[in-house]
Structure formats: structure tokens, C-alpha cells
Amino acid sequence: MDQRLVVCYERETVKTTRYLWLSLVVFGLAFFYLPLITHIVRGLHPSTIRMVIREGYLSVLLYSLFQALISTIWACILGIPAAYIMMHHAFPARRVLQVATILPFVMPVILMVLGVVLIWGNNGIVNRLRALIFPYSHTISFLYRFSAIVIIHGLYNFGIIARLLVIGQSHIDKRQYEIGRLLGAKNWYLFRTVTLPQLFSALLLGASLVFLFCFTSFGVIMVLGGSPRYATLEVSLFYALKSFIQEDLAHGIASLQYVSVFFIWFLFLRKRLFHMPESMHSPIPIQRRTISFFQKTFLLGYYFILIILLVLPLVAIVVFSFKTKWEGSFLLPLGVSLIVGLGSASFSLCMGIFVYIAQLWQSKKVASFLSQFVLLPLFASPLVISMSYRGLFHYIGGQGKSLLLVIVVHGLLSLPFVFSILSYEFRAQVPCLIDAGRSLGGSVGKVFFTIILPLSKKGIIIAGVFALALSLGELNAALLLTPSRFPSIPVAIYRLIARYRIYQAAQMGIVLLLLAAILVYAIDTIAQRKTKL
Amino acid sequence: MVLFSSLSKNIIKCVLVSFFLFGVLIKVCPDEQNVLYVYSYDSFSDQWGLGKIATQLFSDAPIKIISVGDTIDMLYHAKSFGKKDRQRPDIVFGIANITIPLARDLGFLQRLSSGIAYPVFREGITVVDNIMVPYDFGYIAIVYDSKYIKNPPTDFEDLTSDRFKKKLVLIDPRTSGPGLAFLYWTIAVYGNAFTEYWKRLSSSIMTMPDSWSTAYGLFTAGETPMVLSYTTSPIYHQVFEKENRYKVALFPEGHYRYVEYVAIPTIAAHKHLAEQFIKFILSKDFQKKILLGNVMYPAVKDIPLPSMAHQGMPMKALELDYTDIAQHKDTWIRDWLSVMSERR
Numbered sequence: 065m066d067q068r069l070v071v072c073y074e075r076e077t078v079k080t081t082r083y084l085w086l087s088l089v090v091f092g093l094a095f096f097y098l099p100l101i102t103h104i105v106r107g108l109h110p111s112t113i114r115m116v117i118r119e120g121y122l123s124v125l126l127y128s129l130f131q132a133l134i135s136t137i138w139a140c141i142l143g144i145p146a147a148y149i150m151m152h153h154a155f156p157a158r159r160v161l162q163v164a165t166i167l168p169f170v171m172p173v174i175l176m177v178l179g180v181v182l183i184w185g186n187n188g189i190v191n192r193l194r195a196l197i198f199p200y201s202h203t204i205s206f207l208y209r210f211s212a213i214v215i216i217h218g219l220y221n222f223g224i225i226a227r228l229l230v231i232g233q234s235h236i237d238k239r240q241y242e243i244g245r246l247l248g249a250k251n252w253y254l255f256r257t258v259t260l261p262q263l264f265s266a267l268l269l270g271a272s273l274v275f276l277f278c279f280t281s282f283g284v285i286m287v288l289g290g291s292p293r294y295a296t297l298e299v300s301l302f303y304a305l306k307s308f309i310q311e312d313l314a315h316g317i318a319s320l321q322y323v324s325v326f327f328i329w330f331l332f333l334r335k336r337l338f339h340m341p342e343s344m345h346s347p348i349p350i351q352r353r354t355i356s357f358f359q360k361t362f363l364l365g366y367y368f369i370l371i372i373l374l375v376l377p378l379v380a381i382v383v384f385s386f387k388t389k390w391e392g393s394f395l396l397p398l399g400v401s402l403i404v405g406l407g408s409a410s411f412s413l414c415m416g417i418f419v420y421i422a423q424l425w426q427s428k429k430v431a432s433f434l435s436q437f438v439l440l441p442l443f444a445s446p447l448v449i450s451m452s453y454r455g456l457f458h459y460i461g462g463q464g465k466s467l468l469l470v471i472v473v474h475g476l477l478s479l480p481f482v483f484s485i486l487s488y489e490f491r492a493q494v495p496c497l498i499d500a501g502r503s504l505g506g507s508v509g510k511v512f513f514t515i516i517l518p519l520s521k522k523g524i525i526i527a528g529v530f531a532l533a534l535s536l537g538e539l540n541a542a543l544l545l546t547p548s549r550f551p552s553i554p555v556a557i558y559r560l561i562a563r564y565r566i567y568q569a570a571q572m573g574i575v576l577l578l579l580a581a582i583l584v585y586a587i588d589t590i591a592q593r594k595t596k597l
Numbered sequence: 598m599v600l601f602s603s604l605s606k607n608i609i610k611c612v613l614v615s616f617f618l619f620g621v622l623i624k625v626c627p628d629e630q631n632v633l634y635v636y637s638y639d640s641f642s643d644q645w646g647l648g649k650i651a652t653q654l655f656s657d658a659p660i661k662i663i664s665v666g667d668t669i670d671m672l673y674h675a676k677s678f679g680k681k682d683r684q685r686p687d688i689v690f691g692i693a694n695i696t697i698p699l700a701r702d703l704g705f706l707q708r709l710s711s712g713i714a715y716p717v718f719r720e721g722i723t724v725v726d727n728i729m730v731p732y733d734f735g736y737i738a739i740v741y742d743s744k745y746i747k748n749p750p751t752d753f754e755d756l757t758s759d760r761f762k763k764k765l766v767l768i769d770p771r772t773s774g775p776g777l778a779f780l781y782w783t784i785a786v787y788g789n790a791f792t793e794y795w796k797r798l799s800s801s802i803m804t805m806p807d808s809w810s811t812a813y814g815l816f817t818a819g820e821t822p823m824v825l826s827y828t829t830s831p832i833y834h835q836v837f838e839k840e841n842r843y844k845v846a847l848f849p850e851g852h853y854r855y856v857e858y859v860a861i862p863t864i865a866a867h868k869h870l871a872e873q874f875i876k877f878i879l880s881k882d883f884q885k886k887i888l889l890g891n892v893m894y895p896a897v898k899d900i901p902l903p904s905m906a907h908q909g910m911p912m913k914a915l916e917l918d919y920t921d922i923a924q925h926k927d928t929w930i931r932d933w934l935s936v937m938s939e940r941r
Binding site for chain 2: 119123181186187205286287292293295303306548549561565566
């Protein structure tokens with residue numbers, strides 16, 4: 065809680081307002097979180113736990129952890145060189161690499177999968193060229209195996225590692241290097257004793273986030289996984305929900321996943337997550353250096369790998385989209401995605417602001433509880449949250465498919481991130497302005513709404529755009545909850561890929577790529593602007 | 598009391614108006630009188646599917662087709678409606694014989710009027726419980742691309758040989774009718790030893806998507822040379838694409854028969870119209886369209902078929918007893934999942 069805004073004296077009206085805000089927020093959070101909590105608790109019933117163990121889902125958990133670990137290692141292998149390049153070199157394609165690092169936040173993974181299949185599929189461009197040039201050679205096939213899952217996860221998430229490392233490096237006090245050099249320390253010694261320990265924290269944050277995303281992976285496994293052998297807990301939950309065979313089993317799997325994610329967060333992310341908003345706000349600084357021949361070769365090699373694995377699939381989507389006539393079939397999914405995205409962004413922004421305001425008047429303990437309570441959806445995958453809301457709809461009547469449900473679920477999914485971005489922005493406001501407002505007799509609420517809120521426009525817009533981007537690319541919850549007549553863009557792409565109508569899927573993919581590019585540009589541009597007073 | 602700045606007031610106004618508009622948009626759906634709501638699986642409403650033919654030929658009332666995933670999806674989705682829902686199903690179209698125990702368990706279908714005169718059906722095909730009426734059937738089979746497979750599999754054991762390693766796409770039986778039918782087919786042939794057979798078969802499997810559409814899409818896109826489908830699938834390519842390379846591998850053990858049914862839910866708003874629709878489905882005019890419209894055989898006897906329709910007819914039809922399926926299905930799927938989840 066921001067101590068500058070603590071009321072020094074209390075009048076009755078301020079007390080009333082304080083309790084009113086607190087009850088509104090607690091009621092709101094409880095109302096929206098109750099279905100989730102109910103289903104998780106139901107899944108922790110002893111008989112359900114026994115069923116989950118008996119059906120062999122502990123081995124699925126172990127496999128999910130193993131797959132996430134290997135994918136994280138691969139993401140680090142790709143991400144650390146990218147961070148080094150961005151930190152130390154200015155080059156024409158640097159902006160492209162910078163954009164690539166933010167892709168995981170805005171581009172749905174189903175698009176990446178589509179591009180990889182177009183290039184590397186058994187009948188993809190590479191194999192067709194191979195058959196033409198070497199007619200008797202074997203098919204190059206790494207899809208539908210464990211290797212495909214790891215490679216795609218690494219490609220999709222390396223940007224998180226790179227971006228966090230760069231931001232981490234920018235926070236290192238440069239005077240430490242100057243002093244070290246003055247005292248005769250060599251570069252390697254400075255790297256080992258100054259840079260590495262401070263970068264390690266950023267690397268751990270990035271790796272933990274990537275681990276979490278890979279652990280709850282869905283789209284990649286569904287399309288490229290191959291068989292139940294490669295199913296993660298999230299995919300197993302999807303099958304349990306879709307087949308309706310055993311609802312208790314689905315609750316058990318959901319709870320197992322929820323508890324696992326909670327432990328990962330508790331061990332690695334608890335104290336570090338609130339540093340993440342800085343990666344959205346901070347421009348990426350560079351230090352120009354002359355490039356040696358070895359470094360040039362390394363740069364070229366790295367770019368070659370990225371082009372083969374990342375750029376070519378995206379180019380393939382663009383090219384394939386023009387192989388058939390463009391019809392207006394993308395208009396309805398586009399409209400649905402925008403309505404849901406804007407609705408969920410508004411919802412999570414409002415909830416985030418309300419929770420922050422409620423914190424202002426509370427004691428440190430209550431404020432801390434509120435900020436942790438907001439994080440509850442973070443541990444639940446989109447499928448788990450969707451399942452709990454669909455269950456609620458079945459209970460009160462209905463098919464459990466509604467755009468309003470999708471808006472609420474997307475809003476809840478983005479709320480932890482939106483809240484952390486907003487908190488960072490609100491706390492960063494110039495203290496003297498706030499002090500001036502308070503000393504001129506302004507109440508806590510008046511200072512917040514007349515000074516802090518307008519000054520935090522940048523953070524609010526970034527948070528809103530981030531929530532919109534998350535919603536635009538979300539597939540799991542949308543697949544379960546969207547009415548079949550109103551598919552969002554990722555759902556439409558998934559269905560088209562499922563029927564192998566690749567050209568139409570590519571067209572839909574272009575629309576999503578354009579939207580993602582606009583949002584990426586917006587986030588980066590707004591982040592680099594200075595706030596005008 | 599906290600005073601709000603004009604900016605905050607405007608923000609709150611915008612948010613409230615947006616939510617109001619969302620509510621209006623989502624609720625917009627005019628009530629339609631005397632429209633027959635037909636619930637079916639995805640391929641029913643495709644441009645070449647039976648849905649389009651039914652919409653064109655059925656003259657008693659307009660038809661609205663709502664497609665929801667695979668046959669199992671469709672059953673659960675149709676069951677979830679209540680009497681107050683505006684677009685509740687009048688007809689559930691495409692209930693597979695392998696899901697009859699599930700349909701019985703769900704208990705949401707109603708008996709038909711005794712006045713309906715059924716035609717003579719083909720041998721082994723009948724109306725079930727006076728609730729589910731058959732309209733077409735086919736046989737589950739492995740379809741292969743003769744451009745890549747010169748020597749197709751000759752029987753079940755040949756399918757497990759090394760030359761077919763990672764060349765076969767099956768379908769997940771938990772979410773797909775044909776996928777479940779293939780599982781039952783292996784049980785019909787191997788009995789309790791079906792899990793051992795699946796262990797031997799697993800090396801041939803390239804992938805197991807959750808629906809027939811995905812699996813067949815992989816096959817026609819050239820990602821795999823063999824796929825689980827129906828004996829009639831090559832007919833579609835011969836007629837519409839003038840393509841003869843897709844063929845059926847006929848097994849001497851016999852093929853599992855896959856029969857599709859139509860039924861009326863208890864909550865149907867237009868029962869009389871629905872029964873007229875069922876009579877229309879069983880008429881000669883509609884049954885003649887089934888071979889090319891749904892790429893299956895018509896259930897009614899004595900419907901003339903072109904000669905190409907007989908090329909995929911197996912020597913022996915296999916089908917498990919519905920009571921056995923009802924008693925053992927969960928155990929079979931659990932055993933199958935246990936084998937397929939092993940990481941070798």
C-alpha cells in the first residue's frame with residue numbers, strides 16, 4: 065500500500081467509503097472467483113484424488129513437468145543469444161528481433177503451429193522440395209513427436225527470456241563496471257561477479273514464466289502431439305471435459321494442475337512477478353560495440369536459425385493465404401474477437417482499478433491479502449476457469465456456452481497481469497504532485513482520480529492493450545465456451561486447421577497477425593513515450 | 598464522499614454503455630416460428646453434406662441446421678437444452694450405433710408415433726427401441742493413398758509391420774464416433790487381447806487427432822498415406838475429384854458396421870414436423886442422395902446404387918452387442934488409454 069496516500073485522520077464519511085470499497089471489491093472477487101474455488105475444492109476430495117492416481121494422471125503430471133523443463137531449456141538456448149545481441153549491438157534488423165520477443169504476448173500459438181506445418185509438414189514446402197531434388201530420400205519428419213513440441217515451445221517463448229534479460233541488464237548500475245575497471249578488473253571477472261548474479265534473477269523469472277506456459281500448453285500438443293503419449297494435464301483435462309465420461313475425474317485433473325502451478329509460482333515467481341510490468345514499460349537500451357569477425361559469424365548463424373524456424377513459417381502463412389480467393393468469412397470471427405477482447409479488457413481494467421482503490425484505505429495486511437487474492441486466476445489454466453464457469457451455467461440452466469462467459473473468463477485470466485501493470489504505474493507517479501494534492505486538502509479518492517489516474521494513462525493503455533492481446537490470442541477457453549455460431553479468430557483457425565482447410569486458415573491467420581502487429585507496435589510505442597505532466 | 602473527476606465519470610459511462618450494448622448484441626435473436634431445428638455433426642452442414650440436400654428438398658417447413666463437433670459432442674450438446682430454450686433441437690441427426698448405449702443412458706429421446714410406416718431396411722438394420730430410426734450405414738476401414746502405398750495392409754497383423762511405421766492416422770475414441778468404432782472393431786476381432794494388439798499397432802500410428810475431419814484432412818493434404826475412414830470414402834474422390842488413387846484396404850476378419858440414426862428429443866417444439874422430416878429422410882428421393890451426399894450406403898433396401906458402390910463392400914460385417922458396450926465401454930477405454938499413454 066502506498067504510504068503517501070494513507071489518511072492521517074479519519075472522519076466518519078471516509079470510514080464508510082473505505083468499508084464500502086472493501087466490501088464491493090471482496091464481493092466482486094468472491095463472486096467471480098467462487099466457481100473456480102468450488103471446482104478446485106471439489107477436485108481435492110479424497111475419493112477424487114484416489115481416482116486421479118488410479119487412472120495414472122501422476123505420470124501425466126511428471127511428463128508435463130519434464131516436457132516443460134526441456135522446452136524451457138531450449139527457450140533459454142534461443143533467448144540468451146537474442147538478449148546478448150539486443151544488449152550490445154545496433155543493427156538494421158534489431159527492431160525485428162525486438163518485435164519477435166513480444167510475440168508470445170500477442171500472437172496465438174495456433175498460428176505458429178499452422179506456419180510450421182506449412183513449412184515442415186510431411187507434405188510441407190521443405191519435403192516437397194526434398195522430393196523434387198532428392199526423389200529417393202526419406203521424408204524429413206519431426207512433427208507429431210516430442211521434438212516438435214519442444215521446438216515450437218522454444219520458438220514461441222524465447223522472447224520472454226530475451227526481453228527480461230535485457231531489462232535486467234539495463235537495471236545494473238554502470239558505475240560498478242567503471243569502479244571495477246579503475247581497480248584493474250578484467251571483463252570476464254566483471255561479468256562473473258557483477259553481471260551474472262544480477263542477471264540470474266531475471267533469467268530465473270523468465271525461465272519460470274516459460275516453464276509455466278509450457279506446463280499448461282494446449283494448442284501445440286493438440287495439433288502436433290501425436291497421441292495420448294504426449295498429452296499434458298491441460299490436454300487430458302480437455303479430453304475429460306469433451307467426452308463427459310467422468311466429471312469428477314476432470315475436476316481431479318484440474319485440481320492437480322492448479323496445485324502444481326501454485327507450487328511453481330510459490331517457489332519461483334512469488335516475489336518476482338511484479339517486476340514483469342517493467343518489461344512492458346522500459347525501452348530496450350543498447351550499447352554500441354564494434355563487431356569482430358567471430359561475432360558477425362555468430363550473428364549470421366543465429367539469424368539463419370531464426371529465419372528457418374520462426375520467420376519462414378510466418379511468411380508461409382502470408383503466401384498460402386493468397387492461394388485461394390479471399391472471402392468475407394473472417395469478418396464474423398474478427399467482430400467476435402474484438403467484442404470479446406474489448407469487453408474483457410474493460411472488465412479487467414475496472415476490476416484492477418477497483419481493487420487498487422480498495423487497497424489504498426486498508427492496513428498493510430489487508431492490502432497485501434487483496435493483492436494476493438487478485439492473483440488466484442494466475443494458477444488456473446484457461447480450461448480450468450472455463451470448466452468452472454461452464455459448470456455454473458449448467459447448474460443454473462443453459463448450455464454453458466456464451467460470449468459473456470468468454471468475456472468474464474478472459475477478463476479474469478488477464479486480471480493478475482493487468483493489476484500488476486496498473487499497480488506499478490500508479491506507484492510510479494511523481495510523489496511531489498501527490499503530496500501537493502494531499503497538502504491542499506484533497507482526499508485520498510480525489511487525489512487518486514484527479515492526479516494519479518490521468519497521469520497513469522500510459523500504464524492504463526498498456527494494461528488494456530495487453531489484456532486485449534491476451535484475449536485475441538486465447539484458444540483454450542474460447543474452444544470450450546464460445547457458441548458454435550460465433551467463433552473467435554483463434555477458434556476459427558483451429559477449426560479450419562482441424563479440417564485441413566489450410567488456405568482459409570492462413571487467411572484468418574493474416575488477419576490475426578495484422579492485429580497482433582498493431583498491438584505490438586502500440587505497446588512498444590506507448591512504452592517509449594515519456595508521460596507529459 | 599469521494600468526488601470523481603470528469604475523466605473518471607466519462608470512463609465509467611463508457612464502460613456501462615459498452616456492457617449494455619454487449620448485452621443487447623448477445624441477446625439479439627428473433628424467435629422463429631415453425632422452423633425445424635436439426636442438430637447434427639460438423640460434416641452434415643458442409644457444402645456437399647446431407648444438410649444442404651435436406652434443406653433444398655424438405656418442403657414442409659424451413660430447416661435450421663446446427664452442427665456441433667463429432668457425433669458424441671452432438672449427443673451431449675443436444676441433451677443440454679431445456680424446454681425454454683428457443684433453438685432447442687427438434688431432430689438429432691447422426692446418432693451412431695456405437696453411441697446407442699450412451700443415448701439410452703442420457704434418456705432425452707422420445708418414442709415415435711405408432712402411425713409411422715417404416716420401409717424395409719437392409720439386413721441387420723432395424724429401428725431401435727421405436728426411438729432411433731436408421732437412415733444410412735457404412736463400414737469402418739483403413740483408406741490408403743495408392744500413390745505412396747503400393748502394397749496395402751492385408752489384415753490387422755500386417756498393419757503392425759515395420760513398413761507402415763508412422764504411416765497411419767487413427768482417431769481418438771474418446772471424442773470420435775469412427776475412432777470408437779475402430780476400438781470396438783479391434784475388440785470384435787481380438788476380444789480381451791485387444792490391448793496387446795494396440796501395443797503392436799502403436800508403432801504404426803503417426804498421430805491420433807480428436808475428430809474424423811482432422812484425420813481425413815491430414816490424409817488429403819498428403820501428411821499421411823493411410824487413415825481411418827469408411828469403405829465408401831474413395832467414392833467421393835472418384836465422383837467429385839475424378840481421382841482414383843485413394844483405395845480401401847479390405848480385411849478378411851471383417852469390418853465394423855457403422856449405422857447412423859435420427860431421433861426426436863423429448864423437448865422438441867415441433868414433434869409432428871419432426872416426424873414428417875423422418876418420413877422424408879426414409880423416402881426414396883432422399884435415400885438416393887445419401888451415397889454421394891453423405892458418402893455412406895442408404896439404410897432402406899432396394900435403393901439402386903451405381904456399380905462403384907459395391908467395390909468397398911466387405912465380406913463380413915462385425916458389430917458388438919449393445920449390452921456389452923454399455924457394461925464394458927469405460928473399462929475398454931481405460932485399458933486403451935493405459936496402453937497408448939505408455940512412453941516407450
